[in-house]
Amino acid sequence: MTSPTSAPVLRQAPAGDGWQRFSPAQRLTRFLVYLAIVAAIVQSLRHVEVIPEFLYDAPEQMVDLVTRMWPVEWAAYGEHVHAPLVETLHIASLGTLLAIVLALPVGVLAAHNLVPSTPLNLFAKLILVSSRSVNSLVWALLFVGIFGPGALAGTLAIAFRSIGFVGKLVGEALEEAQPGPIEALKASGAPWVSVLAFGYWPQVKPAFWSIALFRWDINVRESAVLGLVGAGGIGMALDSALNLFQWDRVALILAAILAIVIAAELVVTQVRKRVI
Amino acid sequence: MLTLKQLNKSYVPGKPVLVDIDLAIEARGITAIIGASGTGKSTLIRCVNRLVDPTSGQILFDGVDLARLSGRALRHARRHIGMVFQEYNLVERLSVMENLLCGRLGFVSPWRAWRRSFPSDDVRQAHELLEVVGLAGFARQRADALSGGQRQRVGIARAVMQKPKLLLADEPTSSLDPKTSVEIMELLAGVGRERGIPVLVNMHDVDLAKRFADRVVGMAGGRIVFDGPPDGLDDAELTRIYGGQGWLQ
Amino acid sequence: MTASDAAARGGGRDPSLAPSPWSRAIALALVAYVIYASAQMELSWDRFLVGLDNAQRFFGRLFPPNFERAELLWKGLKESLEIAVLASTLGILLALPVGLFAARNLMPPWVTWPARLVIVLARSFHPVIVAILFVKAVGFGALAGILALTVASIGFIGKLLTEAIEEISDKQVEAIRATGAPFTSVLAFGVVPQVFGRFIGFATYQLDSNLRNSTMVGIVGAGGIGGTLFAAFQRFDYDFVCAILIAIIALIMAGEILATAVRAIFIDNATLRDLFRRGALRRVRHAEDD
Known part of the structure; x- marks a missing residue:
């Protein structure tokens, strides 16, 4: 140094x-x-409180963990894992779609070149910042408190956490749009909505789709843990397997999560390569 | 000084870029390699310090065959060969001074290099060289803040910092405007003459080669087709090197 | 998008103006999917309205926040902070070699391959899930949280560092190599200057991210404020939950400010822009755009 x-x-x-x-x-x-x-x-x-005895014990515990996890209880997939796994994917996808619907107006509001009003911009940015500073698990806790345990709470948690992410990036993409085509449209007397649709949208479209895909990828990972606080999906199956010390089933669930996470990443890279 | 014997290079088997190159460079003067684009000039120069590995042949430098070296021995050989690049290849986010000191990296321990703790002789030499290349006072500037001509001056100074026995220059003026090109060639020639360092430079500009080189080597199709003083370059020879005639009028 | 009414009516419009069949198909598929998935998960408007009714009561109990157990709150926050600091330190130190070894432009395949495997494994699970495994291995408490977030940091920083190194300009490295510099000096002068700015960028980002996650790993018993939060939630101590949430948000915002400051110190203006230059996702508003 x-x-x-x-x-x-x-x-x-x-x-x-x-x-x-x-x-x-x-x-x-x-x-x-x-x-x-x-x-x-x-x-x-x-x-920091570290209990040395636990540390000495760690290798033994690891071996114990592996022996309990193996053999993996593949047979339980159909009955106990498939449905929550699909639910996780639904939570991630619906949550992302909802977030996009909610985030677009906020993103537009946050873009100074589209809405030249500083108070409105700041208000939109406040919404975006609050959405991002609350972890999706915390959002899930809140929505479980309101709607009770289940996928609804999970979907809303994913959506509310994603609004900030999508809205911020969309707002920035809008602010970086080239002013040339937009001036041309304005000069032709086009109404505001048409300027938005024909001047801005074509320019931010690639960025928008790449933001949406990226967030969906993240949401697949995040929705897998929401069940730990009761917000539906595979996490709930994981939670009950953990509570019952069914480590062979835990191993199955982890394998299932790994599979959908990798599948989601593959889908995103393929779509991105072909479309964007 | 430097002798290339039966040097061959093909990036793709069956498509040779260099064919049986035999070339000896004396310990003095500027040797210019000219030829059309894609005739292997750059590959030839890069073979000398093994930035490109030849397919076969010998590169005798001070009696050692560089083609056979690897690892530490190759590094030690490279320390004595300075190189100037077409696109300058400065480390853009380092200061001019740091870029000059890069020339000493082969001689300074990595530990001292990480801490930027170079021997004071090196720093003194770097300041002197900055004056020689006309960039006194630029030591703290970041390399990406310089113009093309200034960058190439730093590139030359970096190579000279190595106190090399041979200077290689790979199209040093191709990215520069005509006036700056002449200035850079003057600098390169001057440094070579004053410090007694032979310079091997490749270029596609015949006029620059004629003006500055003591010896011109013409290449076409991966072979040497002309080797002699610049006066010997008449239209017939140029046609042999570059092909066609129309461009001569 | 304009895949709407006019297209459905068909005719009366020049084909060159019609939206591509693909975008119409995708829009239709999305709508169908939303309906199908909502039905699958038994999401309904009624449930939503019932929930809104609950919301009033829920928020009524959330406020005013109850800071009476400030000591417990402070202890949890401090532990979260400690977890984040130690996990970031350990994670960055381990990610440096892993990221370097995984860079295909500097290392041979037999080195990059295992390093890449480490990165993929470290990234595949959410830190909270990794924390579950470490809780089993090293018991309840902060250590499990530290280890879990260390793994996450190795994955994230390792991946980005590898990408940054693979994108550097070969020419600058080549020039240093040509001087006969040993490998570590080539790193110091040819590679580090090219990736340093971005490295500071994602290291501070990771510190930020570790801070957020360190408040959550407690949910599975891996130390920090998360355990307190989850316990309070399950006991329906909603006013304490509110106090904890406020404290967490304050901590995260403070962390974000700190991270910005560190970035400003280590990256001068010119490279701050480079930091966000890659891709649409990491764009930052340029000062001159206003």
Whole structure:
């Protein structure tokens, strides 16, 4: 690291402006960041509660875990895993669609070149920031509290978490649209909605689809855990298998989750390659 | 100094780019390799310091066959061969000074390199070279803030920082405007002359070659078809090198 | 999209103006899917309305937030913070070699292949699921959370670092190689300057992401505020839940501000733009666009 004393040889260089990589102020700032990082690590190491006995026990527990997981209870798939797995996919897909529907108006509202009103832009951005700062598991907890356990809570949790993501990126894509075609449309006297449909939409369409696909991919992963707090899908099957210590079924569920996560990623890369 | 013997290179089997190249470079002067695009000039130059591995043949440099070296031995040989690139190949996000010091990396331990703690002799030499190439005061500038001509000056200074026994230049002026091209060639020729470093440069501009080279090597179809002083380049020879006639009028 | 009424009526429109059959088919398929999936999951408007009724009561019990158990709250937050700091440190340290080894332009296949496998494995599960496995292995508590988030960090940073390294300009590396520099010096002068800005970008992003997830792994017993939150939720202590949520959001926002500051320190203006240059997804508003 570049502390102020680490380059003594360089300082002896003649020719007036002897060479150093950073100015003193820059080096001081960086030094402070390094100091803060080290302090945070030391502080965390000293205070975090780690029970050494558990640590010594870990290899044994790992072996135990593997032997309990093997053989995987493949037979339980039809009865106990298939339906919640499909439900997870539904939660992810419906949640993403709902998020897009809800996020588009907010994204438009957040784009300053489309809605030239700073208070409205800020209001939209506030919605987007709150959506993003709450974890989807927390959204799920809230919706379970309101609608009771089940897929409805999960779908809404996915949707509300995704609004911020989709809306922010769509808003940014809109703000980066080339002004040329839009001026031309405005000059021809087109109404606002037509300017949106013919001036902006064609420009942001590729970005929009890639954002939607990307979010769907993330949502497939996230919807798999929502069931741990009761919001439907495969996570609920995982939760009950864990509570009953059915580790062979846990292994099956993990394999199923892995399969849909990989499948979703493959779908997204293929669609992206062909369409966008 | 440098002798190439029966050098062959084909990127795809059956499609040779270099065919039986025999070439000896003396310890002084500028040798220009000219030829149309795609005749293997660049491959030839890159074979010398093994940025491209020849398919067969010898590259004798100071009596050692570079074609047989690998690992540390190859690195040590490369330290004595400076190279100037067509697109400058500066590390864009490093300062001019750091780019110059890159020339010393083969001589400085990695540990000191990571800490940017170079011997003061190197830093002094770098400052001197910046003055030689007309960039005094640019030490702190980032390389991506420079113009094309300025970048190539840094590229030359970086190569000279190695205190090389041989300078290679791969189309050093092809990305530059005519005026800057002449300035860069003057600089390259001057540095070579003053420091007694032989320069092997490839270019497609015949006029520049005639003006600066002590010796011209013409290539066509992966072979050497002309080798002699620039005065010997008449229309007949140029037609042999570049083919066709119309462009000469 | 314009796959709508006029197209359905057919005729009366020049074929060159009709939407492509593909976009119409996709729109139809999406609508059909929404109806089918909603029916499958027994989502109905009635349930939604009943829920809205509940919502009033739910929010009534959520507010005002109850900060009486501030000590418990503070203990959980601190533990989450510790988990995030340690997991980020460990994750970044381990991701550096993994990411470097997985870069196909610098390493031979027998090195990249295992490194890539590590990255794929580390990325395939949600951190909360990884936490479940570590809770079984090392018991309840912060250590399981630290290990789970370390795995997530290796996957994320490793993947992005590999991509960043594979996208660097070969020419700059070639020039350094031509000087006879040893491999580690080539890294220091040819590779690091080209990826440093982006590395700081995603390392701070990961710190941010670890902070968010460290407040959640407690749900499965892996330490941090999440355990407190879930327990309060199950006891219907909704006013305490509200207090915890407010604290979590404050922590995450503070983390985001901190991450932005670190980025500003380590990346000067010119490279901040490079950081977001890749793809539509990582665009940032340019100052000059306003």
